[in-house]
Structures are given as C-alpha cells and as structure tokens.
Amino acid sequence: MPSNKKNGFTLVEILIATSIFAVICVGLIQVTQTFGKSASKAIATSASQDDIAQVFISLRKELALARELDWPPLKINEQRLEIESVNSEKVRYQFEQGILSKISEDRQMKLIQGLENLSFYRHDSKLLEIKLETGDKVLQTKVYLPNLRGF
Numbered sequence: 001m002p003s004n005k006k007n008g009f010t011l012v013e014i015l016i017a018t019s020i021f022a023v024i025c026v027g028l029i030q031v032t033q034t035f036g037k038s039a040s041k042a043i044a045t046s047a048s049q050d051d052i053a054q055v056f057i058s059l060r061k062e063l064a065l066a067r068e069l070d071w072p073p074l075k076i077n078e079q080r081l082e083i084e085s086v087n088s089e090k091v092r093y094q095f096e097q098g099i100l101s102k103i104s105e106d107r108q109m110k111l112i113q114g115l116e117n118l119s120f121y122r123h124d125s126k127l128l129e130i131k132l133e134t135g136d137k138v139l140q141t142k143v144y145l146p147n148l149r150g151f
Contacts, residue, residue, distance in 0.1 A: 052112060055112060117132075129141070
C-alpha cells in the first residue's frame with residue numbers, strides 16, 4: 001500500500017524560516033553599520049591626532065630656526081604666531097574659522113581643519129604655550145624657548 005506522506009516543507013514552516021533568516025540579516029547589517037561608523041570615527045581621530053603632532057613638530061623646528069626668540073622677530077597674539085628665521089624668511093601660523101594655516105612668503109598651506117579654538121600665549125620671555133581644542137579634546141603644550149637652541 002502506497003503511502004500518502006509527502007516529503008517537503010509546509011508553507012508555514014517556510015514562512016517561519018524566512019522570518020528568522022530576515023531577523024538575523026537585519027541584526028547583522030546593524031552590527032556591521034555600527035562597527036563601520038566606529039572604525040571611521042577612530043580613523044578620523046587618529047588622523048587628526050597625527051596632524052596635530054605634525055603641527056607641533058613643525059612649530060618646534062620653525063622656532064629653533066628663529067633669528068631671535070624675543071620681540072619682534074617672534075610676534076605672538078592670541079591666534080597668530082609670526083616667526084622670522086635666521087635667513088630673514090617670515091613664517092606665520094594663523095588660526096581663522098576653524099583652520100590652522102602656515103603662511104610663508106611664497107605659499108599658504110592648510111595644516112588642520114575643524115579646530116574649535118587655537119591659542120598662542122607667551123607667559124614670559126622664555127615660555128610659549130600652544131593650546132588646541134578639537135571637539136571633546138584639549139591639547140596643550142608649553143615650549144621653553146631657550147631649550148630650542150640645541151634642537
């Protein structure tokens with residue numbers, strides 16, 4: 001006697017399996033998007049920190065090459081630093097509208113974008129403070145100018 005039993009899945013079983021698969025796919029997509037956003041943010045933060053480190057190194061080199069570290073060859077106001085080197089080349093670091101630029105006699109170069117604030121402050125004839133603010137971070141360095149002569 002032949003059996004009337006059919007091999008295969010019912011429509012209800014297929015719908016349940018498809019629903020479970022769809023929920024798993026949506027969850028994986030959300031996890032992947034979250035991970036991608038976090039990775040992008042980490043890369044951007046790392047790049048901006050590298051840019052800031054390069055600016056500090058560049059400033060230190062320019063200050064080491066300054067003709068004199070007293071006034072007027074080293075001109076400082078709140079958002080601008082002007083340096084005159086031993087060969088009389090003038091370099092200016094200037095902060096305007098969230099952008100720090102390096103301006104020399106023959107070119108202008110954007111160094112960092114997206115800064116909230118930048119300030120140069122000279123405490124006395126020997127100490128220069130540079131403070132950068134980016135979003136949630138404040139980076140600050142103090143340069144003891146007489147030490148730059150050996151740099």
